[in-house]
Amino acid sequence: MSRTVSSVDAGQTFLELHHQLHRIVDRAMASVGLSLGRAKVLIRLDSHGPMNQATLAGLLGFAPRSVTETVDGLERDGLVTRTEDPHDRRARIVALTASGRDALEAAMTVRNKTMDDIFGVLSPAERAQLVSLLNTVRTNLAQGEIDCDH
């Protein structure tokens, strides 16, 4: 019965799911006073240690400008600090504060729970399959960068 699945169908489904998923996860994060974007930054800072914003942008795949903005918010809320880099007077080093670490921990708990609520319907084997498929797509994306519109 199920007709061949076009790429557009796949994209459509992917995007629709994202719309719902994002809303749910974001709302969950908000209950801990954070958001997805902010959590992403905290996670990187936690696992890689303090770094300047350009590095952060590279790791996150964000535009540098977006990092400035997100860090602005985090700094305002006291979750990170920005200090001068002694070796490069342009750069500003972002570091987690104690309460930033606390917030991150709370956020991770909520995020884990939410993701479990969402992807828990799938069996471990199905999850593995899903991740494998998504990674295939992602790898191809990274390589080709698509936009060959010359």
Add this chain to the structure above:
Amino acid sequence: MSRTVSSVDAGQTFLELHHQLHRIVDRAMASVGLSLGRAKVLIRLDSHGPMNQATLAGLLGFAPRSVTETVDGLERDGLVTRTEDPHDRRARIVALTASGRDALEAAMTVRNKTMDDIFGVLSPAERAQLVSLLNTVRTNLAQGEIDCDH
């Protein structure tokens, strides 16, 4: 070798892919003077005919306020019109214009091509599998609505 795939892994991969995918698709759409959000509205209007914004919001899964904003933009660019509903003086009926239909057609072409570039790496069978998995998740999401934080 590959350890069990947690729900968080799945979510992580999903979100990371989305970040890239969205950027690419959006950029592609921009080349035709549209955007993903705007295209979504045009698609609905094309397939369901003119309708008020509340209905549109329902179909799209958007907040009503978001529809107002998107339609504002489309109207400004002459792609849709807003007319009064003779049966309900609160409502405003949104309809495609001729140039809206043209824009949609161009957008669909670009979108199809882009999605092919992205999901074309997968075999039809893999795409079917992917869509099936995503739909499983989505269905579950729609049912439970998750946020049982009472």
Add this chain to the structure above:
DNA sequence: AAATAATGATGAGGTACCTCACAATGAGGA
């Protein structure tokens, strides 16, 4: 050393979503 290029961060401005509050209208009941 001087000129040029690359890089780090940010200002300005844009789109796509969201929530919450509210005016106007519509619909159903006392």
Add this chain to the structure above:
DNA sequence: TCCTCATTGTGAGGTACCTCATCATTATTT
């Protein structure tokens, strides 16, 4: 009829991203 309640659309304000232009600094070339 009048009262209440639901619904439509929008103002106000917020977050997360983006691009492009710009300034200060560092690195590279000549």
